[in-house]
Amino acid sequence: MPTTYLEAIRQGIWEEMERDPNVFLLGEDIGAYGGAFKITAGMLEKFGERRVVDTPLAEAAIAGAAIGASMFGLRPVAEMQFSDFITCAFDQIVNFAAKCRYRWNAGVPMVIRAPSGGGNRGGPFHSQNPEAWFTHVPGLKVIAPATAYDAKGLIKSAIRDNDPVLYFEHKGLYRRIKEDLPEAEYTVPIGKARVFREGTDVSIITYGAMVYTAQEAAEKLAAEGISVEIVDLRTLVPLDEETILASVRKTSRAIVLHEDTLTGGFGGEIAARITERAFDCLDAPVVRIASPDTPIPYSPPLEDAFLPNADKVVEKVRWLCAY
Amino acid sequence: MAATELLALPGASRLLDEAPDPNAELAQRFHTYMFLMREVEERIEKKLYRQGKIAGGVYVGRGQEAISTGAALAADPEDILFPCHRDMAAYFIRGVHPRQIFAQYMGRVGGLTQGRDGNMHMGDLRLKIVAIISAIGAAIPVAAGAAFAQKYKGESGVTLCFFGDGATSRGDWHEGVNFAAVLKLPLVLICNNNQYAYSTPLDKQMVCPNIADRGPAYGIPAEIVDGNDAFAVYEATHRAAQHARAGLGPYLLECKTFRMTGHAAHDAAGYVPQQLFAEWAAKDPILRVEQLMLEKGWKTRAEIDAACARIRQEVDEAIQWAEQSPYPDPATLLDRVYE
Numbered sequence: 083m084p085t086t087y088l089e090a091i092r093q094g095i096w097e098e099m100e101r102d103p104n105v106f107l108l109g110e111d112i113g114a115y116g117g118a119f120k121i122t123a124g125m126l127e128k129f130g131e132r133r134v135v136d137t138p139l140a141e142a143a144i145a146g147a148a149i150g151a152s153m154f155g156l157r158p159v160a161e162m163q164f165s166d167f168i169t170c171a172f173d174q175i176v177n178f179a180a181k182c183r184y185r186w187n188a189g190v191p192m193v194i195r196a197p198s199g200g201g202n203r204g205g206p207f208h209s210q211n212p213e214a215w216f217t218h219v220p221g222l223k224v225i226a227p228a229t230a231y232d233a234k235g236l237i238k239s240a241i242r243d244n245d246p247v248l249y250f251e252h253k254g255l256y257r258r259i260k261e262d263l264p265e266a267e268y269t270v271p272i273g274k275a276r277v278f279r280e281g282t283d284v285s286i287i288t289y290g291a292m293v294y295t296a297q298e299a300a301e302k303l304a305a306e307g308i309s310v311e312i313v314d315l316r317t318l319v320p321l322d323e324e325t326i327l328a329s330v331r332k333t334s335r336a337i338v339l340h341e342d343t344l345t346g347g348f349g350g351e352i353a354a355r356i357t358e359r360a361f362d363c364l365d366a367p368v369v370r371i372a373s374p375d376t377p378i379p380y381s382p383p384l385e386d387a388f389l390p391n392a393d394k395v396v397e398k399v400r401w402l403c404a405y
Numbered sequence: 406m407a408a409t410e411l412l413a414l415p416g417a418s419r420l421l422d423e424a425p426d427p428n429a430e431l432a433q434r435f436h437t438y439m440f441l442m443r444e445v446e447e448r449i450e451k452k453l454y455r456q457g458k459i460a461g462g463v464y465v466g467r468g469q470e471a472i473s474t475g476a477a478l479a480a481d482p483e484d485i486l487f488p489c490h491r492d493m494a495a496y497f498i499r500g501v502h503p504r505q506i507f508a509q510y511m512g513r514v515g516g517l518t519q520g521r522d523g524n525m526h527m528g529d530l531r532l533k534i535v536a537i538i539s540a541i542g543a544a545i546p547v548a549a550g551a552a553f554a555q556k557y558k559g560e561s562g563v564t565l566c567f568f569g570d571g572a573t574s575r576g577d578w579h580e581g582v583n584f585a586a587v588l589k590l591p592l593v594l595i596c597n598n599n600q601y602a603y604s605t606p607l608d609k610q611m612v613c614p615n616i617a618d619r620g621p622a623y624g625i626p627a628e629i630v631d632g633n634d635a636f637a638v639y640e641a642t643h644r645a646a647q648h649a650r651a652g653l654g655p656y657l658l659e660c661k662t663f664r665m666t667g668h669a670a671h672d673a674a675g676y677v678p679q680q681l682f683a684e685w686a687a688k689d690p691i692l693r694v695e696q697l698m699l700e701k702g703w704k705t706r707a708e709i710d711a712a713c714a715r716i717r718q719e720v721d722e723a724i725q726w727a728e729q730s731p732y733p734d735p736a737t738l739l740d741r742v743y744e
Contacts, residue, residue, distance in 0.1 A: 106557065132557065138587055143546040143580035150550020150564075153530060154485065156557060158550075173577070177538050178547060184742050185522040186529070186536045220742045244744040320743075 085263045088256035090230035091195075092121050094237035095159060097267065099129055102157060105241055108135040108144055109161030109195075118163050119197055119256060145171035145194065149179050149246075152192040157241055165196035165250060166210045179246040180221030192247070193240045199252040199291055199341060200373075200389055205380035211290070211342035213250050217319050217351065223272055224318040226250040228293035230261045232316050235270025243272060252291040252341075259294070275322035277329065281311035284399050285329040287352055288339040289315040292390060296339055299395035308403055318348055326352065327360050334365040335402050339390060344372040366405035369398055428636070429703040432694050434478060435635040439470035439691045440713055442494040444720050445503050449510050453724070454670045460512040461523040466491030468633070468665030471690035472597045474498070475638025476565060476658075479646065483562035485533045485555070487548045489541070490525040491597060491664075492567045499532040503720055507727030515730030521741075533562075542568060542575030545594070549581045552590035552649075563591035563649040565642070571602025573619060574610050582655065586623040591649035593642065594657045597632060599664035604676045617659040625655045632660030633690045663688075 085093065098105050107122055107129075113136040116123030126134040137144050141162060148158035162168045168175070175194065182188040200209035216222050223245055227233040233251065240247040278293055279300055286296040293314045300310035313329050315322065330336045336356050338349035353368040371390050379385050446465040454463045466473065473492035477499065480486065488495040496506065501517065509516030509527050517527035518536070528536030535551065537544050548566035555562045572578050573596065585592040596616045600607050613619065620627025626648065630641040638660055645656035663685035667674035698704040704712075 135588070138580070138583055140546075140580040140584055142543075142577050143549065143584035146543065146546020146577065146581060147550035147553055147584060150535070150547040150552070151554040151557070152550070153535065153547075154551050154554035154558075156554045173540050173543055174546065177540055178543055181538070182536070183744065186518045186527055187741065188528060188530050188536070189744060223743070 083262070084260035085230050086257050087230045087233050087251075087259040088119065088121060090234035090263060091237050091251055092123070094234040095121070095241070096125065096128075098238055098241040099125070099133065104155060105157040105159065106133040106135065106151075107159050107161070108137050108148065110137060110139055110144075110163050112136060112161050117161060119253065121195070122161070141167050141170035142174050145174035146178065148192040148194070149174060149182075149190055152190050153182070153188055157191055159193045159195060159241060162194060162196045164208050165198035165212050166207045168194070168196050168212055172215075175216070175222070175246070175248070176219045180219045183245065184221060189244050190246045191244045193237070193249055194246070195249045195251060197253045198250045199254050200378050200385060201254040201291070203380060203382060203385060206377040209378040211250070211340070213248070213318060214342055214346060214348045216248050217348050221246065222319065223247040224250070225272060225316065226252070226290040226318060227316055228252075228255070228278070228290055228314050230259055231263060232270050234263060235268055236272065236316065238269045239272050242269070247272070250290065254291045270316070273317050273320040273322055275313055275315045275317070275325040277311060277325070278314040279310065279312040281309040281333065283309045283333055284335040284337060284402055285311045285313060285333045286337045286339055286395070287313045287315065287326055287329070289318065290341060292339045292341050295390055295392055295395060298392035299399065302392060302396050303399055308399060310399065323355060323359070326356065330356050330360045331363045334363055336364070336368045337371060337395070337398055337402065338368065339371045339395060341373060341390060343375050344370060345375050347372050366402050369402055371395060371398055426701070426703065429698070429701065431636070431639070432698050432703060435471070435474055435639075436691065436694050436698065436709070437712065437716070438474045438478070438494045438497055439635065439694065441497055441503065441716050441720070442470045442474070443467065443691060444716055445506060446493060448720060448724060449507070450666070450670045453507070453510065458728075459510050463510070463670035464490045464524055464668065465666055466493060468685060468689065469597050469599055469662045470494055471635040471638050472595065472632050472660045472662060473567065475635040476567070476595050476642040479639045479642035480565055481562065481646070483533070483560060484646070485535065485548075485551045485562060485564040487535045487537065487544045487551070487564065487566040488525070489537055489544070489567040489569060489572075489597070491569070491599070493525065495567070496534065499534055501529070501532065502723065504723035504726040507724050508730045511727055511730070512732065513727060513730035514733050515727055520733035540575075540577075542572035542578040544568065545572070545578045545581030546584060549585040549590055549592055552585060552592040553588065555591055561650060563593055563646050565593045565595060565646070567595045567597065569602065570596060570598040570600065570607060570616055571605070571610060573616055574602070582619075582623050582625070582657075585655045586625050589652065589654035591652070592655040593645040593649050594655060595642070596657070596659045597662055598659050599662050601664055601668070601677065603668040615659055617657060620657040625657055627657035627659065630658050630660045632662030633688045633693065635690055635694055
């Protein structure tokens, strides 16, 4: 029976809770209510109040408490109810968690889960993709899975990792994406991208929900005889540069696609690395496709216009192939 | 020689042997650590900084030594400490040597951060001391998390978190205190109310007259302590830790004191009315414990002077050691960002 992306995250956390008694969960409404998206449903009943901690509405306290607990032997998995609220914990994450190992050799093995992404008419404060802020902070690892398989395997790796990991799970994938998962236990390594779809004419480098937007575009383009390769980054930091460069060297054309807004988005970093390291392989400029530089609007026609979609990708691929 | 071994010096142990009153021994320990802190900070601020040997800023706790001394001596070894930047004695009491502190200030590999961070931004998990960050108040939620781990693991230890009056204006402080109160975490909150946050006096930080007034808002006990009396701080910390250890949740101590210096070595504190310095100089915590020792006959002036001279010599040697400690190799710049 296929497992949803949401259930895959839940299973991954559940298995790690069973495996390691030092793993515990904290966040707003994660216990009795099972979390705003039901990722932690049933966990309070199974693991008890000691390990499934409903907290006050206080993101800085949640992140800070996770840091302190992780320094003294625990493995916290903190939930930001929406990734939009992670800004309330920004100082704790970027100044406290990220810098402890470098400054005084204190490991901070914590995970912060951040449900992110638009398409759900959530408006400016329930739709954002704040991952790029954290890719700029040395000391943090940043994950953004696209598939149920990776969602489960990467949450397990994140919990076992000895550094602070931010896990951006896309809300739009929770119930939309499903696949059969292995019966046997598995993990997915942090820092490894994968080729989601093989192709020869153009590489689309992307992550999260945009993997499926790229896939939809690739199917339309296949009918026109254009072969698209899709690289799903899975992890943004540490970045798997080799997989990106290998794809670009093969296709000679690169599009970087993300749902986050354009300026200062992670796509700029990928584009820069491609031009620095594979410039001589390129037949055309590296193109970025992202949301425009506005807050995320609420009204359906506005949000639809805001988000990247397959048609926008198709148009850019055609332009790039004709360059 | 570890700082804690200063107490094992021949003169010191002779004094301890001769002391029938347990308070005599305590007074001796208070005096040793307060004087050591004062001496180390004076050298850093008034000698090494002016000689250009300190790479960055200097923030001392002159006049506030009784707080970190009394509180850290009241702590059990399994307790976790979160000292702030005017709490140097807590490091000595946990076994950090003065030479490591000098090396830290000078950016040498012998410092606790090996040159990665400066001044009092240092910690050592083996000693259960957590390093602060510059955003004062950020440590409170983290200390709540450390206390959470102690409770989770069923340990008897508690967490002692130090901060100044200015920190209580930060949202992190309020989130952290509330979080610890709701979850009944074994957290002792120790405020050094030195009446100034950099140049900003208390009445521009808050409207309520005391930091302790904030305790009832979170349903936790709070008390006002004479922060220049090491005995008072020691006893209050015992009460607070006992409360936390018994599973009754956090406890707030407001140690009233005064910052006998500017915010940092570059700050002449012209904004502080000068009579306040004179007023608080009379309440100096080191002089007070010396007076007590003399009045009670626990020590003679000559014995106190001899103890101070031994500490000064220790400090001289520590500075020499730190100056010989190498600077970090730029080749290590990229190391240890991740495991």
